[in-house]
Amino acid sequence: MDLLNTLVDKGLRRELPTRDEALAVLATSDDDVLDVVAAAGKVRRQWFGRRVKLNYLVNLKSGLCPEDCSYCSQRLGSKADILKYTWLKPDEASQAAAAGLAGGAKRVCLVASGRGPTDRDVDRVSDTIKAIKDQNEDVEVCACLGLLSDGQAERLRDAGADAYNHNLNTSEGTYGDITTTHTYADRVDTVQKAHAAGLSACSGLIAGMGESDEDLVDVVYALRELDPDSVPVNFLIPFEGTPLAKEWNLTPQRCLRILAMVRFVCPDVEVRIAGGREVHLRSMQPLALHLANSIFLGDYLTSEGQAGKADLEMIADAGFEVEGAGEVTLPEHRAAAGGGCGSHADADAGCGSQEGAGCGSHADAGCGSHQGGGVCGSAPAAAATVTEQPSDARTDLVAVRRRGAGTDLAPNA
Numbered sequence: 242m243d244l245l246n247t248l249v250d251k252g253l254r255r256e257l258p259t260r261d262e263a264l265a266v267l268a269t270s271d272d273d274v275l276d277v278v279a280a281a282g283k284v285r286r287q288w289f290g291r292r293v294k295l296n297y298l299v300n301l302k303s304g305l306c307p308e309d310c311s312y313c314s315q316r317l318g319s320k321a322d323i324l325k326y327t328w329l330k331p332d333e334a335s336q337a338a339a340a341g342l343a344g345g346a347k348r349v350c351l352v353a354s355g356r357g358p359t360d361r362d363v364d365r366v367s368d369t370i371k372a373i374k375d376q377n378e379d380v381e382v383c384a385c386l387g388l389l390s391d392g393q394a395e396r397l398r399d400a401g402a403d404a405y406n407h408n409l410n411t412s413e414g415t416y417g418d419i420t421t422t423h424t425y426a427d428r429v430d431t432v433q434k435a436h437a438a439g440l441s442a443c444s445g446l447i448a449g450m451g452e453s454d455e456d457l458v459d460v461v462y463a464l465r466e467l468d469p470d471s472v473p474v475n476f477l478i479p480f481e482g483t484p485l486a487k488e489w490n491l492t493p494q495r496c497l498r499i500l501a502m503v504r505f506v507c508p509d510v511e512v513r514i515a516g517g518r519e520v521h522l523r524s525m526q527p528l529a530l531h532l533a534n535s536i537f538l539g540d541y542l543t544s545e546g547q548a549g550k551a552d553l554e555m556i557a558d559a560g561f562e563v564e565g566a567g568e569v570t571l572p573e574h575r576a577a578a579g580g581g582c583g584s585h586a587d588a589d590a591g592c593g594s595q596e597g598a599g600c601g602s603h604a605d606a607g608c609g610s611h612q613g614g615g616v617c618g619s620a621p622a623a624a625a626t627v628t629e630q631p632s633d634a635r636t637d638l639v640a641v642r643r644r645g646a647g648t649d650l651a652p653n654a
């Protein structure tokens with residue numbers, strides 16, 4: 242297919258595809274999905290080889306959020322039966338992180354629900370970062386605490402944070418449909434603050450909220466413009482008790498096309514499969530490793546993932562290898578620009594183009610989008626919870642997290 246040959250050539254040269262080319266990837270048929278995966282896989286292998294970076298989520302503070310992000314199980318008015326607890330103590334968070342690191346993760350993502358941290362919260366998280374780094378010298382720590390005020394990113398950096406996550410989640414044009422309590426511009430501002438402070442920026446999206454192909458392309462091009470080092474791709478987990486509970490509109494093939502499009506538009510960036518991997522890709526997860534070079538190990542913020550052991554077996558069976566603590570995630574040209582963890586370049590270097598985004602959208606897959614259910618585009622954020630599900634909804638695959646952080650049970654890692 243000419244389209245795919247063109248996109249491979251551009252990806253190998255780090256050249257931006259046209260919007261029409263990105264849209265055409267999303268419009269390919271299921272019959273062509275293996276060709277699409279093979280093509281984007283060439284770009285993935287050029288910049289990341291066969292390495293898979295493992296990230297581990299620690300939900301520092303769960304539920305009870307005053308914001309109204311429609312996709313989120315922790316949102317204002319959520320009826321989702323999730324764990325609710327306030328700040329974990331530094332030693333509790335460090336214990337949870339240790340389980341993920343023992344399981345093979347090299348990055349710990351510290352996530353807290355809420356609009357954004359108070360200065361006291363930044364102190365708490367700083368203590369937690371220190372506790373984790375005291376125990377694990379090589380660990381990368383990413384904070385995901387919502388919208389940042391002036392000076393907070395610098396304080397997190399000084400406390401040892403390597404990265405900050407704040408997701409854009411969806412296109413600017415549809416943002417107001419999913420959230421009314423803050424704006425798309427607020428999110429961009431926090432990504433820019435993180436970047437300006439020298440933190441490695443992590444910012445991604447949530448697919449499956451009722452958005453159009455154009456919306457998906459819009460948000461991915463906006464991310465490319467912000468130039469984060471990592472882009473988490475969440476697939477909406479339509480949690481019961483949230484406005485987007487009936488938004489079951491993803492297929493495994495659609496998820497693969499979305500990941501391929503992200504890879505072509507952001508060829509040399511860490512593309513991470515985030516929340517919804519098990520629910521929407523299902524038995525096609527191993528194919529997605531040919532597109533993304535990063536996943537979360539074990540459980541998500543408010544939902545359970547497959548067993549950490551199954552994640553590791555899947556990576557090995559598919560012919561990939563877990564990225565080691567000593568390996569630099571990003572390609573040399575990006576790491577040298579001061580952007581990424583692994584390189585920990587001068588924090589004030591300003592990474593040329595790398596901006597960042599992160600959290601703020603706790604997509605249940607990772608910070609940045611404390612997802613857990615919600616829809617967009619088609620449902621106003623303030624919409625009443627819808628309980629009627631489409632007949633092909635895989636609600637059986639959505640398991641609320643009942644273990645790990647905030648419980649007495651061992652974490653899944």
Ligand code: SF4
Nearest residue numbers: 306310313602603611
């Ligand atoms: S995504 Fe974050 S800010 Fe939005 S409702 Fe969920 S926890 Fe609150």
